[in-house]
Amino acid sequence: MMKAELKKAFHKQINEELYSAYLYAAMVNYFEEQNLAGFATWMRAQTVEELNHANKLISHLHERGAEVKLDAIAKPTSSWKSPLAAIEAAYKHECHISACIDDLYARATKAGDNAAALFLNWFVTEQVEEEASADEVVQKLKLAQNAPGAMFMLDRELGARTPTFPTGAAE
Numbered sequence: 001m002m003k004a005e006l007k008k009a010f011h012k013q014i015n016e017e018l019y020s021a022y023l024y025a026a027m028v029n030y031f032e033e034q035n036l037a038g039f040a041t042w043m044r045a046q047t048v049e050e051l052n053h054a055n056k057l058i059s060h061l062h063e064r065g066a067e068v069k070l071d072a073i074a075k076p077t078s079s080w081k082s083p084l085a086a087i088e089a090a091y092k093h094e095c096h097i098s099a100c101i102d103d104l105y106a107r108a109t110k111a112g113d114n115a116a117a118l119f120l121n122w123f124v125t126e127q128v129e130e131e132a133s134a135d136e137v138v139q140k141l142k143l144a145q146n147a148p149g150a151m152f153m154l155d156r157e158l159g160a161r162t163p164t165f166p167t168g169a170a171e
């Protein structure tokens, strides 16, 4: 059985993941407004991934017989001063989420909840990838932003990303 305090920490993380999806949905809108359809596609895939993360956490609570409490999702920022500023905000947000996951993992370990800690291993690894992929776009955008041809190529490259949907509820 999961301890009440750890359950609350899981609820908080579910909210963080849903907020991430909401923030990235706002970035999809921003990139569409900037006529950067490829960037919008990349961010749309990111939105789906965040929903997957929330669902994974929810499934774990269900599997453990723990209740799920959903809180209100905060309103995200909806405009940025440049595409680079938006992607940098996404990278910064992923660093924040990594800190949240580290905190949740530490709480699971402290509670002696091995099942939760093992489950959260996936998220620890995933955050390494999340930070790296956002940073990769930041670095490419820094190189491309003042060259229209390079921007066109980068937008096309990012537009090739397809979202990955989970194959099962408890995946």
Ligand SMILES: [Fe+2]
Pocket: 017, 020, 049, 050, 053, 097
């Ligand atoms: Fe996430």
Ligand SMILES: [Fe+2]
Pocket: 020, 050, 094, 097, 130
């Ligand atoms: Fe993420």
